[in-house]
Amino acid sequence: MGTIERINAVADRVSETHRGGDSLVIVVSAMSGETNRLTDLAHQINPKPPAREMDVLLATGEQVTIALLSMALAFRGCDARSYTGGQVHIRTDAVYGKARILDIDDARVRRDLAAGRVVVVAGFQGVDEGSNITTLGRGGSDTTAVAMAAALRADECRIYTDVDGVYTADPRVVPEARRLDRITFEEMLELASLGSKVLQTRSVEFAGKYKVPLRVLSSFEPGTGTLISYEEKAVEQPLISGIAYDKDEAKLSIRGIPDEPGIAHRVLGPVSDAHINVDVILQNVGEDGMANLTFTVHRNDYRLAREILEKTAVEMRAQRVDGDENIAKISVVGVGMRSHAGVASRMFKSLSEEGINILMIATSEIKISVVVEDKYTELAVRALHRAFELDQPR
């Protein structure tokens, strides 16, 4: 939800769809800039505001939008009712700022729908067991929409974003990238966690848990977007659905440690204890018989992880610690990989032809990720897009 114009545009679309006979629950986020305005106010008063009160403050952002959208719908002759997270009992745990939805009492929403009303719900917020206001953190409004759709067993949950669907690759990098009509849930989950910014991982996970049919559309343009489906047995599964890249990681290495069992645990344990997530991990033994361990972390955690690693290096009498912030992770994702061999070799061949050196490799059942120098990111994505013929209609 951006401006007044945006609210009016949404009201136009909702009232039209409602006249078509659909029962609709609309989940909205705050108007653009509102969260920043409120956060600024808070920091003027207290540089470290209590998390509980921060949630009370931020929750007003969506409350303003639900009221305004309901007014805009009323203006169009469409009977609408707004509800805060607390009013429709979106019950969460008590982790302020990044609460998780536990359940939703949909009785009230069902009553309104039965009465022919459009229901407008504040996204991003809920209440804990003690009726304290909580917020869900990043992507929270998407998660509310998915949770609401799950509770109501909705035919479809439509997520309106600033892109018109999921693409085979970032269209800013690959002009030939195509919008996918469909993508499997597992592929979407991989893409979300691999750095595609269309949907937050948590909302996709939630959709998967309750098998909510999810559709990603544009708020601005008409179109059918991309449907995230749960059908495993499509007639013909594409080998690869998309290419993702992530420039938000950094690489750390500890070199020249005695090759003994338990190295990975001794090196990575302290990192994990500091709540730093480790992504790709590579362990090898050099010609001198000494072991090396390399891993990636989020770039924001790089400095802290390096400090921890240097302490470990002293304890383990390692030869040295290296770090590199200029890396990128490039991934190919596709459920077709399960039944087709040769994806990895086709990927490595394509990168090699472009003279791109692979620093690390990580695989799962339906994705292959490689870590490369970040200056090669766009080149690598475009080469792979071509190599897997993603620009061809199927």
Add this chain to the structure above:
Amino acid sequence: MGTIERINAVADRVSETHRGGDSLVIVVSAMSGETNRLTDLAHQINPKPPAREMDVLLATGEQVTIALLSMALAFRGCDARSYTGGQVHIRTDAVYGKARILDIDDARVRRDLAAGRVVVVAGFQGVDEGSNITTLGRGGSDTTAVAMAAALRADECRIYTDVDGVYTADPRVVPEARRLDRITFEEMLELASLGSKVLQTRSVEFAGKYKVPLRVLSSFEPGTGTLISYEEKAVEQPLISGIAYDKDEAKLSIRGIPDEPGIAHRVLGPVSDAHINVDVILQNVGEDGMANLTFTVHRNDYRLAREILEKTAVEMRAQRVDGDENIAKISVVGVGMRSHAGVASRMFKSLSEEGINILMIATSEIKISVVVEDKYTELAVRALHRAFELDQPR
């Protein structure tokens, strides 16, 4: 609650008082300008926004303030918890925009107070039986404070305003006006309804119903303000406590109607049916044996009341209808009137000495009101202030 500076000033005072050992519940209103900002947003979207959604929207104003004040208190090392009207179950009727408080569930507030916390409650708002958000209308935050004090049987309810107490007369009109240390509840109720803008009538009525000791203080300056007390037997009751004036009324007359029983009802019934409140009423019979009826209404209702009266005049074959918007009502208020005669004659003598003609008179047990031409307002108030020696310390 005005600005960030104002919130910080309130936090300073609250944390200081709390350190002194008092249990405190703070009721706050929206930051200044916020209600106008939200109302503007609503009207951009819908010129006649549904009342229910208007309340959802406006309630965010106080929610922002409770969060910010709690953050400001936390910054001062003072453990505080904020609550919306719904969270502390301020239950109201379902009249959106001017709901009335029915009851408050104080269990949660008591638990926090017992744990040594300061409780910060959003004024002006509640929820109806169906958990819909309601707002209380004008003076709503004062009423919330009084209701909360009543529920908790608080030692005192302090209302912080932009004046430092109740005065013997408006200090802008009478420079010698004195702040009253105490005033009885009945006097305060008369003053509130007679046009003194310090407290809204409804919050005073609510205080009286539950005998809540109420103190009016300034938000800006130190001082003990004015205590509204319920003690009827003070050692020496002052004859008159204060002079009030009200320029918001207008006068209407219907003249030359046959003098029969039931005139007042036939004339005023249709006015009352249009939800117009009638204040002072005067009925007399002229030398020609025909009756005249004169009454005052709020100036906003003048035009409509006059239309109604002209229709009635035709039906009753009255000679004519007169109207006058340039009037003022001047009142002297004091519980001492009950035991002392001569207040009325002293009042009339004083006005007569200034050459002020009295157009109408209305009395109650503890007040006398006169209607005069509005150009005499300041002269009359000053003359009466002197006549009753209100500038003398007692």
